[in-house]
Amino acid sequence: MLALVAGMGSVHAATVVHMDTSYRNSAAVLSDGTLWTWGDNQMGQLGNGSTVSADRPVQIGSGFAQVAVGSQYMVALKTDGTLWMWGSVLLRNQTLTETRPVQVGSGFAQLMNKDTASKTDGSIWYWGGARRLFNGNAGGDDMLDRLPPGYLQMISAGNNGLFLLAGGAIQSISRSFMPTDWLGIWIYAYGNAGPVDRGFVQLALGVFSAAGVKDDGTLWQWKGSEVPVxxxxxxxxxxxxxSHTLALKADGTAWAWGANPNGQLGDATFTDTEIPRPLGAGYARVAASAEHSLALTTDGTLLAWGRNTEGQLGVGPVGPSQPSPLPVVFEGAGTPGLGTMVATGTLTRLTLSAHVQVKPEHLASGAKGNPFLVAITPDGTMFTYSAPAFDRLNPANPLAWADRLQNTSSLLFVNQDMSHLSGTAFFIGYGLGATTAESLGEMLNSFRYKRVYDIQ
Known part of the structure; x- marks a missing residue:
C-alpha cells in the first residue's frame, strides 16, 4: 500500500555533509542535497546566475553529494554520478565560463578535490590548474583529461603540483624551470625515492609547503627540497x-599551526606558532585556504574563522578577521516551504494532490506570478499540470495552475493507474512575472522550487 506524504511531518534543520573552500569562496552540501555557495563572484563562481558576490550562503541547486572550490570556479558531484562546473575553469578543449552549473561528465563515483575525480570504472580525471601543470597523454573526452594508470590523484597550487601514485608514493612537479626563482621551489622537491615516501593516502599543498597523511595515521610535512618530517x-x-596548516585526528580533535596574522588558526589569537595547537574535539572534516579556515563538526555544524575580506567565511558582512570559530547559518535550509504533495493508494489506484505555499511577503506585495507543478519522467520529458491531465511542457506556452499568484491546492488525479509514470519526479514552486512564461523562467532562475514526490 502506498501512503506517502512528501514534504510534511516534523521539520528538521538540514545539516552540512560536505564542504570546501578556496582563496575567495566557500561552498557546502547539506543533508537534503542542496548546494550553497558564498564569497567573491567576479567570475560567476557562486553559480547563482550573476556576478554579484555574497557574504552569506546562497542556495544554487539540489541533488548534490560533494563540492570542491577552485580559485575561480567550483565543481560538484551529484548523487546520480554527474559532474558539474561553473565559473572560469580550463577544460580539455575549452575554457568554461559560466555563471550557472553546467554538466561536464557522468559516471563519477567520487570528487577527490578541485582538480580530480574518479569514475565508477576506477579511472581518474582532471582539469583546471592540474591541466596547466601536466598533460599525461592518457586521452580524455571533449571536456576532461584522464590521468595515466598508476596516478591516483593530483592537487595543484599555482605553479606547483603533487601526485599521489600507486602504492602511496608522492611525486611533485613545477611549471617553472628557473631553480633560483621561488616559483621553482618544487623542481628539486621530494619525489618518490626513499622509504618514507610510501603509504600516503591524502595530500595537502600550500604555497611554500606540503603535508601528507599515511595509511598508518602518521602526518608528514615538508618544504621545497626538504625530506618530509x-x-x-x-x-x-x-x-x-x-602558510598555515589544519589537521584532524582519528579521535575527532582538530589541530592548527603556522602563520596567524588574520586569526586563521582559530585559537582566538593572532600569534604564529610552529607547534600544533588544539582546537577542541568533535570535528569531522577541516579545510583551509589562503588565510582562513573551515571545519565541520560531527553534528553537521559548519564553523569558519580567519580572513573575511571577500565574505569567504559566510558569516555576514565583509570586514575584520575572525580569530575564533563562528557558525555558518544556512537561512531557510531544511524548512518545508513552497508546499507539499500527498499521495494515497497503490500505484495502480493512486490519488495525488498538491499544495503550493507562497511566501507571505510576496502575497503581501501584490506581486504577479504563477504557481507551477512540473513532472519529469526518467527519459527527461517534462510535463506541467493542466486539469484534468498532463501536457508536455512547451516553453513558449507553459501551463500553470492559476493565472495569478496565490496559495493554490489542486487534486491532480483520483484512483488512477500511474504505472506508466513510474520513476517520475514531481516539483512544485512559483515564479514572479507578468505572464506565465516570465514567471516560469523566474522560478527556474531563482531556484524557487523543490522536489516533493517520486512515483515509485
Whole structure:
C-alpha cells in the first residue's frame, strides 16, 4: 500500500555533509542535497546566475553529494554520478565560463578535490590548474583529461603540483624551470625515492609547503627540497592554507599551526606558532585556504574563522578577521516551504494532490506570478499540470495552475493507474512575472522550487 506524504511531518534543520573552500569562496552540501555557495563572484563562481558576490550562503541547486572550490570556479558531484562546473575553469578543449552549473561528465563515483575525480570504472580525471601543470597523454573526452594508470590523484597550487601514485608514493612537479626563482621551489622537491615516501593516502599543498597523511595515521610535512618530517601519529586528514596548516585526528580533535596574522588558526589569537595547537574535539572534516579556515563538526555544524575580506567565511558582512570559530547559518535550509504533495493508494489506484505555499511577503506585495507543478519522467520529458491531465511542457506556452499568484491546492488525479509514470519526479514552486512564461523562467532562475514526490 502506498501512503506517502512528501514534504510534511516534523521539520528538521538540514545539516552540512560536505564542504570546501578556496582563496575567495566557500561552498557546502547539506543533508537534503542542496548546494550553497558564498564569497567573491567576479567570475560567476557562486553559480547563482550573476556576478554579484555574497557574504552569506546562497542556495544554487539540489541533488548534490560533494563540492570542491577552485580559485575561480567550483565543481560538484551529484548523487546520480554527474559532474558539474561553473565559473572560469580550463577544460580539455575549452575554457568554461559560466555563471550557472553546467554538466561536464557522468559516471563519477567520487570528487577527490578541485582538480580530480574518479569514475565508477576506477579511472581518474582532471582539469583546471592540474591541466596547466601536466598533460599525461592518457586521452580524455571533449571536456576532461584522464590521468595515466598508476596516478591516483593530483592537487595543484599555482605553479606547483603533487601526485599521489600507486602504492602511496608522492611525486611533485613545477611549471617553472628557473631553480633560483621561488616559483621553482618544487623542481628539486621530494619525489618518490626513499622509504618514507610510501603509504600516503591524502595530500595537502600550500604555497611554500606540503603535508601528507599515511595509511598508518602518521602526518608528514615538508618544504621545497626538504625530506618530509614526521609531525605525529593518529591523524586522518590534513589541509593547507597559504602558510598555515589544519589537521584532524582519528579521535575527532582538530589541530592548527603556522602563520596567524588574520586569526586563521582559530585559537582566538593572532600569534604564529610552529607547534600544533588544539582546537577542541568533535570535528569531522577541516579545510583551509589562503588565510582562513573551515571545519565541520560531527553534528553537521559548519564553523569558519580567519580572513573575511571577500565574505569567504559566510558569516555576514565583509570586514575584520575572525580569530575564533563562528557558525555558518544556512537561512531557510531544511524548512518545508513552497508546499507539499500527498499521495494515497497503490500505484495502480493512486490519488495525488498538491499544495503550493507562497511566501507571505510576496502575497503581501501584490506581486504577479504563477504557481507551477512540473513532472519529469526518467527519459527527461517534462510535463506541467493542466486539469484534468498532463501536457508536455512547451516553453513558449507553459501551463500553470492559476493565472495569478496565490496559495493554490489542486487534486491532480483520483484512483488512477500511474504505472506508466513510474520513476517520475514531481516539483512544485512559483515564479514572479507578468505572464506565465516570465514567471516560469523566474522560478527556474531563482531556484524557487523543490522536489516533493517520486512515483515509485
Amino acid at each position: 614526521l609531525v605525529g601519529g593518529g591523524y586522518r586528514q590534513v589541509a593547507k592554507g597559504s
